Amino acid sequence: MKLVKSLLLGSAAGIAAVAGAQAADLPSRKAAPVEYVRVCTAYGAGFFYIPGTDTCLRVGGRVRAEYTFGERWSRAQDSYGTRARGRIYIDARTATAYGTLRTFVRYDVTTQSGGYNYGGPNAGTNRFNSATGGVSDSGLFLDKAFVQFGPITAGKAQSFFDFYANDFGFSVVRTSDRYPNLLAYTATFGSGFSATISLEDGLTTGRRPFAAVAPFSAAYEGQTYPDVVASLRVDQGWGSAQLSGAVGNRGTFNVLNGASNDDVGYAIQGGVKINLPMLAAGDTLFLQAGYADAAIEYLGWNGSGNSGFGRVATFSPNNAYVDPISGQVDTATAWNVVAAFRHFWMPTLRSDFIGSYSEVKAVGTGVIGATVAGAPIFGAAKLDPKELIVGANLVWMPVSGLDIGVEVLYSRMEFKNRIQDAKQAFLGGPIRTIKSDDAFTGRLRIQRDF
Template sequence: MIPVRTLLLGSVAIAGTAVQAADLPAKTAAPVDYVRICSTHGTGFFYIPGTETCLRVSGRVRAEYLYLEPTDRSQDTIGFRARGRINLDARTATAYGMLRTYIRMEMTRNTGAYEFSSTSPEISQAFIQFGGLTAGRAVSFFTHPDLPAPNFGDLRFDDPSNAEVNLLAYTFSFGNGFSATLSLEDGTERRVNNELDFPLFGVGSPAPVLAPIPFDYGGERMPDVVANLRYTGTWGGAQLSGALHQIRDVAFGVTTVDGVTVPVINPVTGLPYPAYANTDYGFALAAHAYANLPFLGAGDTGWISATYTDGAVGYINAGQAGSISDGFIGAGRIAQPFADAFVDPLTGDFKTNKAYGIAGGINHNWTPTIQTNVFGSWMRFDAPGIAQYVVPASAATIASGTAGTTTGLVDFNEYRAGANVIWTPVEGFLIGVEALYIRVDPRGRVAVPLTDASGEPTGGFRSAGSDDTWEGRLRIQRDF
């Protein structure tokens, strides 16, 4: 048993130690820097700790499945696509106006009818905005970024969901919803060329002497100059756009024979062509508009986009963001060459092609969670007369009935019409199905190569006036 005196002495010792410890300087804990909500720029923004910069982190996951009507047994009719997206949006208020930096990173994996691709990471957008300045990769100022066009498949207008290019732009705001922008944009991403490798129509058929001559784009010496005038109001918005596009080629008038460079001879004059067709300029004009349609239903909208191009067909090519070296537009077995320009087989000069059309749609909300979108487009491709030639007569072409058929860069109409239904059971999450009909109608007959069951050319041809196809898509998507 512990003596009482020992307990008392121990208690005194502990008390004395506690008093001495209280007299020592205490070490204070670091203050907690809590994340603050930034409501100035909308939902989802927060202050980066220790700064006055607001940041929003968001993203998207999309799974999409495609059915494409086949033309032969070698063609994939089912396609699978998986796409992931991360967005970073940082904004800081300064004495000179808003300073914004935005990054959108995407990775896509395609298989089947989408054409196989390994996982392809890319910077879809990366730009800085300071006052009226925009520098980096952003949606082209030729298109209107606010068009309510939720189509899954492509339509023939400059679709803002695809029209992302490198640019340097300045926007001036006039107030009352009016603004104007002048933008210098990378013209290499708007190029559309075609190899124009026309077939010989049967054994022994003569080559088409006066067929349009292909060329290879040369180096970019001038960016595309894009300008717009935009109005945004409570009822909707409208925009007028214009673009100037440079066309330059490298040598077309020379060729290599047995390792030796020799000139190409004009079959009419007997003289050599110039080494290149020099430099030309194409242009594009567009008018975009959208409007709220409350008389149809809450949240309903309609939109329209009309485009005219001459030597700059990339501005009507479904929101092109990348050079195309062998452009075609087709449906079924018809595949029509599509290009900015070609070289005149008589003069050796550039001849530009025209493409113009109109697209639009209406969006209707049946309930707060179910939406239907109906949309379509019409486009006309119009090449100069010298771009066409007649299929020469031979035993094969006479037997197939294609002798005398017009071919080459042939004028044609393209029609697209579709609709989708989108269910949004939870905010930011959707399930949608879509059907899209496509018809290509050349002006007059064209020669279509015949293929065997495996899709290989047989050497024969048939004459066709038009052809069509349709696509079906299922999309499951989550935005956060």
């Protein structure tokens, strides 16, 4: 029995020795090292290194829910509107020998109804349009897409003419807030001073870059070159200041006599942003003023977005119009002033106070005071609108990145000559004309940024 046991143990030991020798002859494969995502602190919070590269990336976005309420104008119009908007953006930056290489892309997707489809300066229930009274989906909208390489900016970006671009508040005021396709060069001089020259394509902002108007008609002659925008800016601890100007071709065509011109439109603007930490941390005041001749879109008039005459009309002013008596093309001039103040009552509670006043001269297509058989004659009377917009809100920030707030906006428009009362027109019955009108709009917003 002892002999059998010894033979078995010996055999097992031999097999183990042979197996160990064979295993030693096999090649060894070690697991690949794991490359963990590293935080990038060079460009602020939220950036991380793309594994295997020296590029820092930040991915963020926003979800916004809004509800607006205003005066109902007819049975065909809604007295409220709702909006849901989703936003996603990617910001990639790489340090190079020539400066930072930055690529930025931002997309918005929106579903809205009711008052949000009517337009007007406060995007509330101000302008009636039966064709857009239902629900509308904007689809995938490219808000920004640009490359910055050292001093060069190329792509779709904020216009270098803009300063206060509706930074505060839920609603818009009469100011320039544009995202054209552009090609710009920025020179920095130290101590926060910089200067920029930019070639900007106004067609990509949704506005009309031309002036060609006759009674009830218009024509487009095309552009011969993009707008040239220049700005001088300073950014320091106390705040910022900027002086900007724009000049561009504005082809005009008089459909009454066939005359055409290659007019040049221009706009100038100055603004200052003042930090007020002595009041509360984060308090900021914007003050801005501008003037334009045949380029009134640079003051927020003409085109899409916050254009139009509020609820008293359903059109936007052009850069020029044809005088019905002389047949001459007159350019439109405009000026505006803007103020915006943000105050923190406490770290989690703030208010914005916004306002703008603007006047436009030589704007036609209105109602002439004469009547035939008791009815007004429609023609090309000069309207020369004057507009006031003021608003205020209260926003609660219970946690970082979440805003819950309410806002009230008041807008008033006055005209040089009488214009048809849009409310009376849509209700039916005799035509009534007015020289001024106003509107209140309320809005609730819940927004999460991440």
